Amino acid sequence: MSGAGAPPPDDELGHDHEAEPGEMPHDGTAADAGHEHHLGAAHQVDPASVVPPVEIAPGVLQIDTLLGGWQRMTAGYLVTGQAPVLVETGSQSSVPVLLAALDRLGLGPAELAGVAVTHIHLDHAGGVGDVARAFPAATVYVHPKGARHLADPTRLVSSASRVYGDLLDSLYGRLDPTPPERLHVLEDGEEVRIGPDRVLTAVDSPGHAKHHVGLHDSVTGVLFAGDAVGVRLPDLGILRPATPPPDFDLDQALHSLHAFAARRPSAIALAHYGLLGDPLTLLEEAESTLRAWAETATRAWEVGEDIATALEARFGADTAAIPPEHREKLEILNGFHSNAAGFRRWLETRNGAGADPATGAADPASGS
Numbered sequence: 001m002s003g004a005g006a007p008p009p010d011d012e013l014g015h016d017h018e019a020e021p022g023e024m025p026h027d028g029t030a031a032d033a034g035h036e037h038h039l040g041a042a043h044q045v046d047p048a049s050v051v052p053p054v055e056i057a058p059g060v061l062q063i064d065t066l067l068g069g070w071q072r073m074t075a076g077y078l079v080t081g082q083a084p085v086l087v088e089t090g091s092q093s094s095v096p097v098l099l100a101a102l103d104r105l106g107l108g109p110a111e112l113a114g115v116a117v118t119h120i121h122l123d124h125a126g127g128v129g130d131v132a133r134a135f136p137a138a139t140v141y142v143h144p145k146g147a148r149h150l151a152d153p154t155r156l157v158s159s160a161s162r163v164y165g166d167l168l169d170s171l172y173g174r175l176d177p178t179p180p181e182r183l184h185v186l187e188d189g190e191e192v193r194i195g196p197d198r199v200l201t202a203v204d205s206p207g208h209a210k211h212h213v214g215l216h217d218s219v220t221g222v223l224f225a226g227d228a229v230g231v232r233l234p235d236l237g238i239l240r241p242a243t244p245p246p247d248f249d250l251d252q253a254l255h256s257l258h259a260f261a262a263r264r265p266s267a268i269a270l271a272h273y274g275l276l277g278d279p280l281t282l283l284e285e286a287e288s289t290l291r292a293w294a295e296t297a298t299r300a301w302e303v304g305e306d307i308a309t310a311l312e313a314r315f316g317a318d319t320a321a322i323p324p325e326h327r328e329k330l331e332i333l334n335g336f337h338s339n340a341a342g343f344r345r346w347l348e349t350r351n352g353a354g355a356d357p358a359t360g361a362a363d364p365a366s367g368s
């Protein structure tokens with residue numbers, strides 16, 4: 001993949017010297033669409049257009065970061081206390097909306113103590129550099145394998161531009177660097193203190209991405225699961241696995257679901273989107289769905305069929321009755337092509353040669 005770049009010399013930030021900064025969980029077909037620059041991230045926001053934050057659990061405020069103007073698609077969560085921490089910024093294009101929401105909550109520039117990203121995909125972390133600038137006292141918490149890409153986003157952004165094409169600028173925006181001294185790498189089990197009686201515990205949760213970490217709130221028991229459980233948009237009501245290239249790994253993803261279950265959360269907050277009760281049932285559903293998708297993908301790959309076509313044939317009916325404007329949100333965030341590309345890369349990697357057994361074609365870039 002992006003192997004041409006020299007490894008950044010930042011051992012103190014991350015221990016990951018592999019070449020891939022973690023491409024994006026989105027539909028690979030977007031890369032075909034050329035490259036235009038439409039949308040600046042600095043657009044002013046009409047405060048009236050900001051969805052009022054909702055307290056979904058004691059001291060946990062859900063902020064709709066309105067990716068692309070769509071509601072109930074990307075969420076950030078503010079965990080309140082003496083040292084409040086924001087979980088997920090959303091994309092850079094969401095920053096004006098996010099800052100307006102934080103302002104509405106009365107959070108002054110000196111008051112945000114931390115920003116934690118579950119992983120460094122742009123729909124979760126694209127706003128980090130901007131938010132760090134707006135809140136100069138905030139520490140930025142990130143998985144060890146993501147830190148160096150927040151400090152120097154060059155390769156992450158160029159990788160994302162290949163995957164997204166013009167959606168990079170028209171929908172997501174990019175990622176401004178975070179000063180390295182503002183970064184704090186979260187090891188598994190590490191606690192981020194929010195108050196005398198409140199911590200967020202980091203749960204290493206690779207699978208969706210190798211730089212993925214969940215955060216478990218000690219007060220409410222809510223587990224902020226990022227994308228490790230999948231995507232379930234309230235307007236669709238269907239849980240889908242999120243298996244993008246280049247990192248997706250089935251065993252790791254299943255292990256992460258088990259790690260979440262072992263923490264006995266009271267509820268699970270998805271980045272896409274919202275709080276879900278009955279977490280153990282949800283985690284079981286996530287596991288069985290993921291296994292079913294992996295089985296379909298594997299079978300298609302083994303006989304040389306197109307994985308996206310096979311996934312769509314088996315699982316597309318789930319959303320057939322849903323209005324197209326809602327389906328479009330899911331396709332942008334977590335489309336069949338993106339998931340198929342992730343399965344394909346995983347299958348190729350697992351089977352060694354990086355070659356498709358049916359065509360013999362090596363396709364390390366995992367396009368769909």
Ligand SMILES: [Zn+2]
Pocket residue numbers: 025121123124227271272
């Ligand atoms: Zn996401």
